[in-house]
Amino acid sequence: MSQDELLEGVTSADYKYGFSSEIESDTLPPGLNEGVIRAISAKKNEPEWLTDWRLEAFRLWSLMEEPTWANVTYKKPDYQAISYYSAAKKKQITSLDEVDPELLKTFEKLGISLDEQKRLSGVAMDIVVDSVSVATTFKKTLAEKGIIFCSISDAVQEHPALIKKYLGTIVPRTDNYFAALNSAVFTDGSFCYIPKGVRCPMELSTYFRINQAGTGQFERTLLIADEGSYVSYLEGCTAPQRDENQLHAAVVELIAMEGAEIKYSTVQNWYPGDAQGKGGVFNFVTKRGLCERKAKISWTQVETGSAVTWKYPSCILKGDDSIGEFYSVAVTNHYQQADTGTKMIHLGKRTKSTIVSKGICAGHSQGSYRGLVKIGPRAENARNHSQCDSLLMGSGCGSHTFPYIEIQNKTAQVEHEATTSKIGEDQIFYCNQRGIPAEAAIALIVNGYCKDVLNQLPMEFAVEAQKLLAISLEGSVG
Amino acid sequence: MLLSIQNLHAGLEDGTPLLNGIDLRVNAGEVHAIMGPNGSGKSTLANVIAGREEYRVTQGDIVFKEQSLLALTPEERAHLGVFLSFQYPVEIPGVSVSNFIKTAINEHRKARGEEPMDAAALLKMMREKLNLLEMDKSFLSRSLNEGFSGGEKKRNEIFQMAMLQPALAILDETDSGLDIDALRIVAQGVNALKSKENAVVVITHYQRLLDYIVPDFVHVLLHGKIVKSGGKELALELEDRGYDWIKKENAGA
Numbered sequence: 001m002s003q004d005e006l007l008e009g010v011t012s013a014d015y016k017y018g019f020s021s022e023i024e025s026d027t028l029p030p031g032l033n034e035g036v037i038r039a040i041s042a043k044k045n046e047p048e049w050l051t052d053w054r055l056e057a058f059r060l061w062s063l064m065e066e067p068t069w070a071n072v073t074y075k076k077p078d079y080q081a082i083s084y085y086s087a088a089k090k091k092q093i094t095s096l097d098e099v100d101p102e103l104l105k106t107f108e109k110l111g112i113s114l115d116e117q118k119r120l121s122g123v124a125m126d127i128v129v130d131s132v133s134v135a136t137t138f139k140k141t142l143a144e145k146g147i148i149f150c151s152i153s154d155a156v157q158e159h160p161a162l163i164k165k166y167l168g169t170i171v172p173r174t175d176n177y178f179a180a181l182n183s184a185v186f187t188d189g190s191f192c193y194i195p196k197g198v199r200c201p202m203e204l205s206t207y208f209r210i211n212q213a214g215t216g217q218f219e220r221t222l223l224i225a226d227e228g229s230y231v232s233y234l235e236g237c238t239a240p241q242r243d244e245n246q247l248h249a250a251v252v253e254l255i256a257m258e259g260a261e262i263k264y265s266t267v268q269n270w271y272p273g274d275a276q277g278k279g280g281v282f283n284f285v286t287k288r289g290l291c292e293r294k295a296k297i298s299w300t301q302v303e304t305g306s307a308v309t310w311k312y313p314s315c316i317l318k319g320d321d322s323i324g325e326f327y328s329v330a331v332t333n334h335y336q337q338a339d340t341g342t343k344m345i346h347l348g349k350r351t352k353s354t355i356v357s358k359g360i361c362a363g364h365s366q367g368s369y370r371g372l373v374k375i376g377p378r379a380e381n382a383r384n385h386s387q388c389d390s391l392l393m394g395s396g397c398g399s400h401t402f403p404y405i406e407i408q409n410k411t412a413q414v415e416h417e418a419t420t421s422k423i424g425e426d427q428i429f430y431c432n433q434r435g436i437p438a439e440a441a442i443a444l445i446v447n448g449y450c451k452d453v454l455n456q457l458p459m460e461f462a463v464e465a466q467k468l469l470a471i472s473l474e475g476s477v478g
Numbered sequence: 479m480l481l482s483i484q485n486l487h488a489g490l491e492d493g494t495p496l497l498n499g500i501d502l503r504v505n506a507g508e509v510h511a512i513m514g515p516n517g518s519g520k521s522t523l524a525n526v527i528a529g530r531e532e533y534r535v536t537q538g539d540i541v542f543k544e545q546s547l548l549a550l551t552p553e554e555r556a557h558l559g560v561f562l563s564f565q566y567p568v569e570i571p572g573v574s575v576s577n578f579i580k581t582a583i584n585e586h587r588k589a590r591g592e593e594p595m596d597a598a599a600l601l602k603m604m605r606e607k608l609n610l611l612e613m614d615k616s617f618l619s620r621s622l623n624e625g626f627s628g629g630e631k632k633r634n635e636i637f638q639m640a641m642l643q644p645a646l647a648i649l650d651e652t653d654s655g656l657d658i659d660a661l662r663i664v665a666q667g668v669n670a671l672k673s674k675e676n677a678v679v680v681i682t683h684y685q686r687l688l689d690y691i692v693p694d695f696v697h698v699l700l701h702g703k704i705v706k707s708g709g710k711e712l713a714l715e716l717e718d719r720g721y722d723w724i725k726k727e728n729a730g731a
Binding site for chain 2: 424425426427429430431432433434435436437440444445447448449450451452
């Protein structure tokens with residue numbers, strides 16, 4: 001069967017549900033080579049420079065080795081067994097009765113509406129029509145302010161100058177193995193541009209959650225906040241997301257121009273594998289932001305999902321008086337492994353960074369904090385404060401801290417605090433005695449422990465994240 | 479009869495015996511004091527009644543409101559109205575006093591099949607009880623017991639007791655670590671909460687607290703057994719003569 005026939009078949013089969021554009025509903029056969037990359041680029045009707053950019057990324061990637069320095073062990077994916085362009089990856093289901101009852105139970109605990117449950121489980125339904133109209137309303141509000149918010153593919157068509165100018169400037173193709181791979185094959189993702197002096201009037205979450213139920217395997221996000229603007233961006237979803245794709249390698253690039261502020265919050269709850277450690281997503285993400293003078297980037301992440309997480313949202317504090325923040329909660333249970341942290345690169349004068357990392361390990365899981373604080377030679381009077389705490393539940397898990405500090409300017413003030421604690425039987429009994437059962441007690445204690453991070457999340461997200469923490473740790477204290 | 483302890487034997491999981499046949503009956507409206515030297519089993523008794531897992535009951539029964547407690551979890555006992563004021567209250571960082579007590583109250587209500595308490599009513603009640611214990615309302619937003627002085631921890635225990643209104647309050651060495659002013663305030667709080675429907679068991683090493691919380695009965699615990707019971711005058715006698723004469727009296731037994 002030719003590729004066109006294949007394409008035709010899938011397109012017409014999918015089309016009857018009426019919610020995929022024809023571009024997204026075809027599939028390439030597994031494998032990665034120049035031909036595949038040219039095909040992806042051609043299907044997306046990309047300009048020649050972008051095709052060449054992808055091909056160069058592929059060439060670079062071919063020369064690179066998969067990194068092994070992280071404190072995680074996993075079987076390397078077979079990169080030739082993956083289909084790099086596929087929209088029909090999800091089995092089409094028509095009612096909630098076909099959805100895993102465990103998943104439905106979790107939805108219920110999170111208080112997710114029936115319609116949203118269907119959407120998240122991938123049930124084909126007419127709600128899509130509604131969300132399109134909701135999305136359109138949002139789009140109109142944003143357009144009035146001159147805010148661009150669209151898929152990265154649309155941006156390539158409609159705002160090619162911006163893409164050409166900024167794509168890969170913060171995370172270059174050579175940055176690392178997974179970033180190179182993503183640069184070669186990305187197909188999904190978001191683009192956002194906030195014009196000078198504009199304060200984005202809404203969390204860019206609501207839209208996102210409606211529009212991006214099935215986020216891509218190789219997502220690419222580019223967010224530009226022009227001078228003096230502000231945006232709060234929410235990525236992900238508290239509901240558990242089943243996904244057939246084992247490997248996720250996303251790249252996120254943020255640019256905060258002079259005086260701009262970007263608040264980027266993530267809740268990551270990909271399938272973590274089962275209680276025996278089978279299955280689950282590999283989440284290998286590169287996230288980085290650049291701060292010009294007096295700009296501020298704040299990363300907040302709640303990581304509870306994925307079998308293996310490799311993720312270091314970072315800030316390059318290039319401009320004088322710029323500020324970088326990183327607030328993280330990383331929960332691992334069962335056989336999950338997470339190696340996560342941040343890099344704060346201080347280049348400008350009087351730059352400030354704050355790191356608050358809270359790791360929670362239960363079951364047989366391994367959690368690592370890995371962070372770099374670098375003060376460059378020009379960075380007079382730079383300051384950093386890092387607080388890295390770990391909470392262990394039970395004796396089968398492990399928690400590790402790998403702080404790296406490089407200081408090239410003697411005026412720097414760098415502080416690092418770290419604690420490791422256990423949820424004590426004493427704490428649980430104290431709660432029990434006040435009538436609070438063990439599961440609720442753990443939720444209370446864990447939420448207290450994570451308070452400094454959860455406080456950074458927008459309100460509605462914070463409430464869901466609290467519930468999510470409790471669910472992730474269910475059954476972890478016997 | 480609110481609480482009836484019958485021939486209670488209990489010890490550690492490894493078999494070490496700590497309580498060797500306790501008999502104790504407490505009626506609603508009564509105040510009992512349990513005294514005894516260090517290591518006599520006072521705190522063990524309090525923890526066994528509350529259902530702490532590290533202790534095993536090997537014989538006997540604890541009956542509360544006509545129901546055996548032995549098969550119940552600590553939280554079920556709490557829901558029935560058993561309250562333990564801890565000798566060493568634990569710290570829970572990041573959890574405010576108000577959030578903690580709200581969670582506790584709502585878990586009690588849930589167990590009774592009631593809706594969570596209205597936020598305004600809860601706040602009003604918290605303010606009232608704070609006043610009773612001469613505590614500032616800024617206290618509510620502090621992390622539970624974190625950085626609290628000894629006196630603040632004990633006051634916080636009695637504050638929670640006031641909020642939960644238990645049928646049986648066991649005060650485990652509530653006087654330890656308290657200066658005289660804090661002792662007076664804590665005792666005042668306990669006395670204000672006393673009624674015909676509830677009972678208080680005060681566990682103490684010293685007689686001092688009993689000047690403020692006057693017991694109807696005093697029991698002396700030695701080697702995991704109540705060896706002497708009497709009225710409040712027994713406490714004074716112990717203050718005067720120490721525990722040695724009781725130890726001698728029981729040496730042959």
